[in-house]
Amino acid sequence: MKVLVTGGAGYIGAHIVLDLINADHEVVILDDMSRGAEENIHTQAQFILGSTLDENKVKEVLSGGVEAVVHLAAFKAAGESMIDPEKYSTNNISGTLCLLNAMAATEVKTIVFSSTAAVYGYPEYLPMDEDHPTEPINFYGYTKLAIEQYLQWYGQLKGIKFAALRYFNAAGYDGDSRVLGLEKNPANLLPIVMEVASEQKQRFELFGDDYKTPDGTGIRDYIHVTDLASAHLLALDYLQSHHCLTVNLAAGESHSVLDVVKMAKTVTNRDIPYKVVDRRPGDPAELVATSKFAQETLGWKPKHSTLEEILLSMWKVYQHHFVKEPEVLA
Numbered sequence: 001m002k003v004l005v006t007g008g009a010g011y012i013g014a015h016i017v018l019d020l021i022n023a024d025h026e027v028v029i030l031d032d033m034s035r036g037a038e039e040n041i042h043t044q045a046q047f048i049l050g051s052t053l054d055e056n057k058v059k060e061v062l063s064g065g066v067e068a069v070v071h072l073a074a075f076k077a078a079g080e081s082m083i084d085p086e087k088y089s090t091n092n093i094s095g096t097l098c099l100l101n102a103m104a105a106t107e108v109k110t111i112v113f114s115s116t117a118a119v120y121g122y123p124e125y126l127p128m129d130e131d132h133p134t135e136p137i138n139f140y141g142y143t144k145l146a147i148e149q150y151l152q153w154y155g156q157l158k159g160i161k162f163a164a165l166r167y168f169n170a171a172g173y174d175g176d177s178r179v180l181g182l183e184k185n186p187a188n189l190l191p192i193v194m195e196v197a198s199e200q201k202q203r204f205e206l207f208g209d210d211y212k213t214p215d216g217t218g219i220r221d222y223i224h225v226t227d228l229a230s231a232h233l234l235a236l237d238y239l240q241s242h243h244c245l246t247v248n249l250a251a252g253e254s255h256s257v258l259d260v261v262k263m264a265k266t267v268t269n270r271d272i273p274y275k276v277v278d279r280r281p282g283d284p285a286e287l288v289a290t291s292k293f294a295q296e297t298l299g300w301k302p303k304h305s306t307l308e309e310i311l312l313s314m315w316k317v318y319q320h321h322f323v324k325e326p327e328v329l330a
Contacts, residue, residue, distance in 0.1 A: 001236070002026040002065050004108075006052055006099065007072035008045065009036025012114065012170055014179045015229040016070055017042045023233055030061055031073070037181030052095035058102040068110035068239070070232055071099060074143070077187045078118060079280070081140035092143035093150075100150060104158045111151070112235045115164045117248070117287060119145040127221075127290040130166070130246055137282045148246065161243050163235035165228075168250035168289050172224040172310040173317045180317055190222065193260060194314050197268040198322035204272075206257055208279030211286075217257035219286040221250045224304040224313070234298040245297060250289035251305035259307065267311045 003020055007013045008029030013036070020027050027045040030052070041047050050057045052073050062069075074092045075081070081088045103111065118141030119134045136142040151162040171190040173179055183191055195201045209216040231249050238245060255263075261272045294300045304310070 001067045002028065003068050003070060003236070004028045004030060004061060004066045005045075005070045005072065006030050007036065007074065007114075008070075009033060009038070009040045009047070009181075010072060011040070011179075011181065011183045012225055012228060013070075013072045014040035014042070014181060015174055015225045016072070016232050017045055018174060018178055019229040019233055020070075021045065028061060028064070028066060030058070035075075035184055037184075040179060040181035052099045053090070055098040055102050058099055059105055062102055062106040062108050066106075066108055068112070068236055069099065069103065069108060070112045070114075070236075071096065072114040074114065076116070076140060078138040078140045078282070079187065081138055081143070085139045088139055088143050092140075093146055096147045097150065100154050100158075100160065103160060104154065109159055110161050110236070110239050112163045112165065112232050112239070113147065113151060115148055115166045115246075116141060116144045117166055117168045117250070117289065119148065119166060122284050123287060126286060127252060127288045128248070129290050130248055130293055152244070155244055161239045163239055163245040163247070165231060165235060166246065166248050167228060168221040168223050168248070168287065170225050170228055171222050171314065172226065172304065173313040174226060175304065175313055177316055177320065180320060182317070182321060189220070189257060189260060190310065190314060193264045193272055194318045196272050196274075197264060197270045197315065198318040200322060202273065204274050205277045206274045207277060207283060209276045210279075213256055213285055215256050215258045218283060219254045219256045219288065221253060221288045222255060222305065222307060222310055223249055223251050223302060224310050226304050227251075227302040231294065231298060231300045234300050238298055247294040247297065248289045248291050249294060249300075250291050251302045252288065252290055253305070253307070254286070254288050255307050260311075263307050263311055267308065268315050
């Protein structure tokens with residue numbers, strides 16, 4: 001199958017491209033490189049520099065025999081989205097609409113969409129499942145929910161089959177170090193902890209230690225990016241005989257910020273200094289999900305999402321970039 005991956009030079013996109021190529025799919029990457037890294041561009045993929053906002057360019061790409069789309073091109077910093085909603089409206093929503101219009105025009109009928117747990121907002125119960133109310137508490141989450149709703153309408157009106165994959169906290173790197181590009185200006189905890197371990201930062205800010213959790217710090221559900229990537233391939237297969245799908249992708253494991261710090265110290269054999277600061281507005285105490293539905297529909301199950309394996313895979317990549325004499329890891 002010939003698959004277009006928008007945002008395929010990004011952190012998650014590069015892992016999906018890798019799996020697609022390993023599964024003998026033909027891959028085209030469309031990326032404007034605002035978040036992508038050149039070293040993430042797979043040598044066996046066709047790379048096109050461009051944006052989903054350029055509808056004519058997208059039509060041209062799709063007209064080249066593309067049979068399905070994996071759509072990851074989006075901005076994702078929740079805090080920034082509350083300050084600059086115009087940027088997120090344009091890139092995330094308008095960019096997706098250009099893509100969907102181009103798909104309708106070229107009769108490409110299959111899309112796997114990178115959604116997010118941010119569509120849910122504050123948890124009303126845990127673990128969160130796909131029936132949980134969707135009430136985003138940041139504009140980024142709203143853009144992803146709006147896109148899910150557009151997908152439903154385009155599915156009804158244009159026959160486009162879609163899978164919306166709601167990621168929880170994606171982290172980790174390919175275990176064989178075939179993807180080495182670092183995220184630009186990461187806002188998530190684990191890459192920031194790796195920046196501290198590799199001495200790119202002196203310390204990190206721990207946002208609140210007074211939550212009603214066992215150690216007072218926020219709890220999250222981390223999913224290895226390799227497990228995420230495998231779900232996209234399963235979703236493409238699923239859509240060959242089904243019309244639509246919306247599923248959580250999570251490990252179903254609870255890890256606090258201090259759990260991450262403790263494991264990072266063990267993995268890196270380095271201190272991880274931090275400073276406790278005030279809570280961030282909109283940060284729930286705990287976010288943990290169930291992926292039972294993904295297991296039932298796709299036969300998907302996370303295989304690499306222990307916190308130790310995630311951090312080990314990340315430390316190898318950060319050593320590659322920043323540590324002059326990398327330690328030998330067992």
